[in-house]
Amino acid sequence: MTDVDLIAAAREAAELSYAPYSDFAVGAALRFADGSVVTGTNIENASYGLALCAETVAVAKAMAGGVRGGLETVAVVGPGAAPITPCGRCRQVLNELAGLGGTDPDILCVGPQDVKTVKLSALLPDAFGPASLD
Numbered sequence: 001m002t003d004v005d006l007i008a009a010a011r012e013a014a015e016l017s018y019a020p021y022s023d024f025a026v027g028a029a030l031r032f033a034d035g036s037v038v039t040g041t042n043i044e045n046a047s048y049g050l051a052l053c054a055e056t057v058a059v060a061k062a063m064a065g066g067v068r069g070g071l072e073t074v075a076v077v078g079p080g081a082a083p084i085t086p087c088g089r090c091r092q093v094l095n096e097l098a099g100l101g102g103t104d105p106d107i108l109c110v111g112p113q114d115v116k117t118v119k120l121s122a123l124l125p126d127a128f129g130p131a132s133l134d
Contacts, residue, residue: 003073006031007110010075013039013054020044026078028054028086030062033070033101038062055090059097069101074120075108083111091124099129 001009006029014027019042026042040058044051055076062068074094078084086094086107098105098120107123109116121127 001031001035001037003075003108003115006037006073006075007077007108007115009037009039010054010077010110013041013058014077014079015041017041017054018043021046021048024079026054026076026084028058028077029075030058030071030097031073031075032062032067033072033103036067038065038067053087053090055086056093059093062097068097069103071098071101071103071105073106073108075110077110081112083109083114083116085109085116085118085123088124091120092128094120095124095127095129 010027010029014025017025019025021044029039031037038058038061040054042054076084104119104121107118107120
């Protein structure tokens with residue numbers, strides 16, 4: 001699956017968003033070394049703090065499906081005018097999954113006209129992880 005295909009998968013996921021409060025539909029698609037792709041979309045809640053971001057939903061689906069290593073690329077799409085990046089919480093959640101396979105995935109931050117590619121480690125320098133607990 002190419003990056004273009006991964007972005008298309010994230011766009012399809014965004015169409016399933018449940019975002020009645022913000023009207024800000026986000027989709028994410030995770031690509032793994034084995035070729036598998038897992039998608040997620042944001043799910044809002046009337047109790048705003050209980051909302052789930054698209055990246056977190058995708059990571060939870062991957063982990064629940066037994067996919068735990070080899071995260072290579074993440075595509076994130078949203079409705080904004082500029083490329084969207086994962087929020088801080090999602091960066092941490094992605095870092096945990098990437099750490100299981102020792103990868104530093106590319107994050108494709110997708111906007112309406114362009115795609116900004118950045119390494120997860122650049123988005124979350126000096127990340128907190130399992131080694132931080134020692």
